[in-house]
Amino acid sequence: MSTILFDQIVFGPIHSRRLGSSLGVNLLPMKGKLCSFDCLYCECGFNADGKGDNRLPTLEEFCSALETKLKEIKGKNERIDTITFSGNGEPTIHPNFASIIKETLILRRRLFPLAKVSVLTNGSRIHIPQIREALLSVDNAIIKLDSAFDSTIEQIDRPQYPYSIADMKRNLEPYKGKFVLQTMFLKGVHDGVTIDNTTSKEVAAWRKIAIELEPREIMIYTIDRETPAKNLSKVSIEEMEQIAAPLVSLGFKVTISG
Secondary structure (H helix, E strand, O other), X not given: OOOOOOOOOEEEEEEEOOOEEEEEEOOOOOOOOEOOOOOOOOOOOOHHHHOOOOOOOOHHHXXXXXXXXXXXXXXXXXXXXXXXEOOOEOHHHOOOHHHHHHHHHHHHHHHOOOOEEEEEEOOOOOOOHHHHHHHHHOOEEEEXXXXXXXXXXXXXXXXXXXXXXXXXXXXXXXXXXXOEEEEXXXXXXXXXXXXXXXXXXXXXXXXXXXXXXXOOEEEEEOOOOOOOOOOEEOOOHHHHHHHHHHHHHOOOOEEEEO
């Protein structure tokens, strides 16, 4: 069963563990889920649980919703740290994603010039030129990579298309020094298969690929909300600190959320 579905185009602001006061944006169905991954830990549930609604907001609906919300927050003299694209699935799936980002940057400059614009993406469309241009224009292109092994990605993230780490590395070349690498660490069992991307083999390979990808920042985190796969467990902050320590010693900025 799904845990959280966002029923508005613009919602919040809410407190984000990683981004502070975050005004959320959902470019996906209001009562359904649309994603190119089907992660075991997704707070929106499994893809199959959210097929009742396939309608996406139009560019005009988005612009109206964002401008109205920003003016409302400004009128209350409240603060937002970031406008964050996440929502009920993969935001870059929206056919007008690039235009939406352009309009967001215009509204941000006019109404909240100190706020960042962030996009949480699984990386499935980062190779498309207009998507790449849009992601490189925002403050935080936060791109998921939960393992350095194809087999583990298949277990945890369950891509709905042919996925390979080799393709991901190649597609991330233009983002070097500019993107935020995001990794979820977790343990558990699903369909009788042990899930654990914190083993010494996993962590060593993940550190190696993180160094090769040259992210501007690394965000690592663990389960915080109910997950659709029921036999998953959190990883402690202490474990994540140990995972991150060699990268920190190399000078990488690493933030950890437990």
